[in-house]
Amino acid sequence: MTAAQVSDARAADVLAIAAHRDDVEQTCGGTLLRMAARGLRTAILDLTQGEAGTRGSADDRAREAEEAARILGVGRRQALDMADGAITNTLENRLAIARVVRQLRPRVVILPYGQARHPDHAIVASLGYEACFIAGLSKIDAGGEPYRPFKIVYASLYADVRPSFIVDITPFIEQRHLALMAYRSQYANQPTGSGLFVPEEEIRERTFAEARHYGLLAGVRYGEPFVQKEVGLVDDLTLLPVQSI
Numbered sequence: 174m175t176a177a178q179v180s181d182a183r184a185a186d187v188l189a190i191a192a193h194r195d196d197v198e199q200t201c202g203g204t205l206l207r208m209a210a211r212g213l214r215t216a217i218l219d220l221t222q223g224e225a226g227t228r229g230s231a232d233d234r235a236r237e238a239e240e241a242a243r244i245l246g247v248g249r250r251q252a253l254d255m256a257d258g259a260i261t262n263t264l265e266n267r268l269a270i271a272r273v274v275r276q277l278r279p280r281v282v283i284l285p286y287g288q289a290r291h292p293d294h295a296i297v298a299s300l301g302y303e304a305c306f307i308a309g310l311s312k313i314d315a316g317g318e319p320y321r322p323f324k325i326v327y328a329s330l331y332a333d334v335r336p337s338f339i340v341d342i343t344p345f346i347e348q349r350h351l352a353l354m355a356y357r358s359q360y361a362n363q364p365t366g367s368g369l370f371v372p373e374e375e376i377r378e379r380t381f382a383e384a385r386h387y388g389l390l391a392g393v394r395y396g397e398p399f400v401q402k403e404v405g406l407v408d409d410l411t412l413l414p415v416q417s418i
């Protein structure tokens with residue numbers, strides 16, 4: 174295959190995999206917007222349909238996820254049907270994700286960071302990694318051609334961990350907020366779950382404050398944090414980003 178043929182076979186450059194519809198909007202929506210603005214093709218794979226949520230039905234969330242994907246400029250979004258609130262790292266689930274990875278052939282996959290309050294988020298870090306690994310094995314039953322992404326990064330917004338790098342989302346913060354608020358069933362003020370959920374008017378303040386915090390770490394206004402497991406490789410010390418002093 175020539176380089177051009179390889180790139181044509183790629184249906185997405187960046188694939189974000191998350192447990193729940195609206196996870197991506199919270200942890201890496203600004204990054205997806207920035208990648209789309211750079212001309213890259215982005216995609217989202219939600220692993221559950223949201224049937225266990227306190228608010229809204231799975232159908233509500235499907236409609237809202239579609240709207241949010243449009244706002245994020247995401248070309249493809251699909252949901253699998255893993256057990257909401259009880260995702261497990263089984264062979265069946267690894268194969269289901271590997272099937273999508275082989276179809277989309279993303280160069281980069283974004284996963285949630287493995288240390289998380291919600292057990293689904295924590296498990297998806299290892300489940301997603303292992304699925305990307307087996308997608309490259311020729312003898313597994315996942316259809317298509319073997320394929321392994323070049324890079325996996327972990328969205329660490331809600332983890333108490335020092336990020337490896339920040340993506341500057343300053344120009345995209347308002348658009349990211351619109352995408353999150355597309356989930357009216359979750360975030361609009363309503364009696365159901367009112368003691369559990371943050372009031373609508375506070376969501377903007379909280380999410381912007383988090384983005385401001387991470388932006389400050391890298392000297393920009395708003396940012397989203399990521400962890401990469403690999404050590405970085407530098408070609409030219411004079412081109413390193415982020416001022417030291």
Ligand SMILES: [Zn+2]
Nearest residue numbers: 192193196291
């Ligand atoms: Zn979630």
